[in-house]
Amino acid sequence: MENVQERLIPVHLLSGFLGSGKTTLLNRLMDYYKAADVKVAVVMNELGEVNLDGQFVDQSVPMAEMLSGCICCSISGDLSMELKSLIDEHQPDVILIEATGAANPMEIMDAVTETAMFAHIDLRSVITVVDGPELISRSRRGGKTFRLMKDQIRCATDLIVNKADKLAPEELVEVQQLVRELNSYAPLEATVRCVTDLSRFDRDAKPAGVKPQAAKSGDEEQSLPDGAHVHDESCGHAHGQCGHGGHGHSHASHDHVMTWTHYLDKPVNSHSFEAFMKGLPDNVYRAKGIVTFEETGSRYMFQYAYRELECTRITPQAPVNDVAVFIGEHFRKDELLSAIHAQW
Ligand SMILES: Nc1nc2c(ncn2[C@@H]2O[C@H](COP(=O)(O)OP(=O)(O)OP(=O)(O)O)[C@@H](O)[C@H]2O)c(=O)[nH]1
Numbered sequence: 001m002e003n004v005q006e007r008l009i010p011v012h013l014l015s016g017f018l019g020s021g022k023t024t025l026l027n028r029l030m031d032y033y034k035a036a037d038v039k040v041a042v043v044m045n046e047l048g049e050v051n052l053d054g055q056f057v058d059q060s061v062p063m064a065e066m067l068s069g070c071i072c073c074s075i076s077g078d079l080s081m082e083l084k085s086l087i088d089e090h091q092p093d094v095i096l097i098e099a100t101g102a103a104n105p106m107e108i109m110d111a112v113t114e115t116a117m118f119a120h121i122d123l124r125s126v127i128t129v130v131d132g133p134e135l136i137s138r139s140r141r142g143g144k145t146f147r148l149m150k151d152q153i154r155c156a157t158d159l160i161v162n163k164a165d166k167l168a169p170e171e172l173v174e175v176q177q178l179v180r181e182l183n184s185y186a187p188l189e190a191t192v193r194c195v196t197d198l199s200r201f202d203r204d205a206k207p208a209g210v211k212p213q214a215a216k217s218g219d220e221e222q223s224l225p226d227g228a229h230v231h232d233e234s235c236g237h238a239h240g241q242c243g244h245g246g247h248g249h250s251h252a253s254h255d256h257v258m259t260w261t262h263y264l265d266k267p268v269n270s271h272s273f274e275a276f277m278k279g280l281p282d283n284v285y286r287a288k289g290i291v292t293f294e295e296t297g298s299r300y301m302f303q304y305a306y307r308e309l310e311c312t313r314i315t316p317q318a319p320v321n322d323v324a325v326f327i328g329e330h331f332r333k334d335e336l337l338s339a340i341h342a343q344w
Pocket residue numbers: 016017018019020021022023024025053100101162163164165166191192193194286303304305310
């Protein structure tokens with residue numbers, strides 16, 4: 001009899017709060033698989049109306065874009081359809097899903113395991129990228145965002161404490177302790193820009209034999225790595241805590257996160273742009289987009305995460321508008337718009 005496990009397509013879910021480094025890891029994983037001649041397909045999910053991170057993804061990689069919503073709630077039903085059509089059209093060897101930073105991985109795990117009932121996929125890992133400095137700062141303040149970060153850590157089968165370059169040695173110890181208190185079983189590594197030995201995620205050749213709940217189709221067993229069965233316990237609690245309450249959940253864990261997409265109709269002055277970004281209120285903690293600087297006429301992708309701005313010159317692979325996406329908590333869109341009109 002054919003071994004069903006051998007022909008299941010492994011799925012890896014990349015989780016982690018906004019700006020923690022998921023796309024950085026996704027790109028590394030794509031390069032890793034490409035070098036190993038493994039055909040990878042990607043599902044990218046963005047809260048905004050445009051897939052900015054997708055700009056940097058190799059065009060030859062089959063990609064499903066799920067925009068303007070979070071796959072853990074508003075469009076979780078679509079995830080199954082996207083996965084199914086990626087498989088039918090491209091027959092990938094492995095699928096990577098990058099969730100929005102606002103997503104609770106538990107809901108996505110549900111959607112993936114539901115899909116496993118009619119497609120031959122197998123959720124192999126939930127890799128949570130933790131923004132080290134941000135976790136420390138949020139742990140001191142508490143609140144909904146900290147609760148969401150904790151849920152993301154609890155559900156992980158693999159943990160990366162990223163942005164170690166921004167942590168003093170004693171802070172690194174503090175973050176690792178915090179993470180360990182929430183999840184004592186997942187392998188944990190501290191990284192800078194998610195540089196890690198990616199073979200640690202490569203369980204594709206050796207499916208583990210742990211069977212999670214509700215992931216069965218006929219005699220096909222779905223598997224998660226060793227220890228992942230602990231999900232039933234830790235995420236079961238997280239579920240309750242974050243108000244999901246199983247199906248028909250309320251998304252209480254992240255409904256405080258809001259997003260605003262603003263399209264630009266002209267180039268901007270780079271100095272005014274920088275000054276504007278530096279002056280963003282604290283409750284806008286993430287922004288990204290594409291702008292044309294009027295001084296040179298060149299286009300730049302900008303990334304703003306927790307008060308740090310990075311601009312990278314780009315040549316978009318497909319037509320894309322100049323656009324800025326702002327993500328935060330309860331910020332005033334009208335105030336941002338007035339400031340943009342005044343300063344850009
Ligand atoms: N200093 C520092 N910056 C990093 C590190 N890793 C990533 N970054 C930067 O942090 C920003 C966010 O990184 P991304 O990989 O886009 O994060 P993300 O989790 O995909 O962000 P969202 O998709 O918005 O949730 C970018 O400007 C990265 O260059 C790191 O280890 N150290």
